[in-house]
Amino acid sequence: MTTDGCHLYNVKQYSLLKTGMGVRSYVTSEPFTVGGCCWKIYFYPHGNSKNTRYVSVYLGLEDKNKTLKASFELTLLDQSGKGVHHVMGVYNKPFTITGRSWGYKRFMTKQRLESSDYLKDDSLSFCCNVWVQSCIGKFTIIPPPSQIEKDFKNLLDSETGSDIVFRVKDDTFKAHKVILAARSPVFKAQFYGLVGNPALDELELVDIEPSVFKAMILFIYSDKLPDSYESMGSKSHMIQHLLVAADRFGLDRLKQLCEVKLSEExxxxxxxxxxxxxxxxxxxxxxxxxxxxxxxxxxxxxxxxxxxxxxxxxxxxxxxxxxxxxx
The missing domain is CATH 1.25.40.420 (Serine Threonine Protein Phosphatase 5, Tetratricopeptide repeat)
Structure with a gap:
């Protein structure tokens, strides 16, 4: 019995990736499931070898302890509407995969890619078809997806066990010092550093808008940017303020995500x-x-x-x- 599936991966801000990443550095798609297995597409803007003339693309099996018979086909989509897609289907017969990635070191030269209709609005679109034929060996129990993001978000929303209150202009926010300290070196120093105060239970913040502070706290608990930016008038304006807050509290990942969003906007x-x-x-x-x-x-x-x-x-x-x- 064969199970098949298709995943579309959009690589945005190609020029930013090209200038900001080195050889053998990569970005990945969101994980997707085919045949009860978790997969990702890996894209190397400067290739995965010493020959940096090429971009490299791979399909990775994220279940490291699983062995299976599978085949796949990677396609770079023509975004001009002409339908002249670049298809790489060497692995189009079932072969044994065991917790690693397979693909193409020399998927396409960067020169050809950057002068083609595959690159549009600084983005690329890959389509990956996967056919899983069978699993080999013992039956593998598939664990449920992680709930940690949901659990931490519920903890913030319910205020259960909160031990610090932030006063930001006319708004108040309750949170947990140990979680803030784990995510932000600034909060860690403030609560538990040499001159910190573990007994501190209330803190007033100036020079930050309540909506920006709320978005920052949500990121600390969920590792995600907010879904809505309406309160600050425009998306760019909100992200600008959020970048300043991220820099102020040492949230490097949030700061980098804001950079990407502002580049897009x-x-x-x-x-x-x-x-x-x-x-x-x-x-x-x-x-x-x-x-x-x-x-x-x-x-x-x-x-x-x-x-x-x-x-x-x-x-x-x-x-x-x-x-x-x-x-």
């Missing part, structure tokens, strides 16, 4: 404020994206009020931008 109206923010908070990849966007849209950017503000308040940043334009 770049437009003429927010370019200047985002560039200034990236400069002030040492976000090198976001700053590079802003510089590239500014050079590509120079005529519109220089007419915005934000650019005029940068021109007056940050001559060093303006000088960097002018050098970029000259190059």
């Amino acid at each position: 770049l437009n003429v109206d927010v370019l200047a404020t985002t560039l200034s923010l990236a400069h002030d908070h040492h976000c090198s990849k976001l700053k590079a994206s802003c510089m590239d966007f500014a050079v590509a849209n120079l005529r519109a950017v220089v007419q915005t009020e934000g650019f005029k503000y940068v021109e007056k308040s940050c001559p060093l940043l303006l000088s960097e931008l002018l050098q970029k334009m000259a190059l």
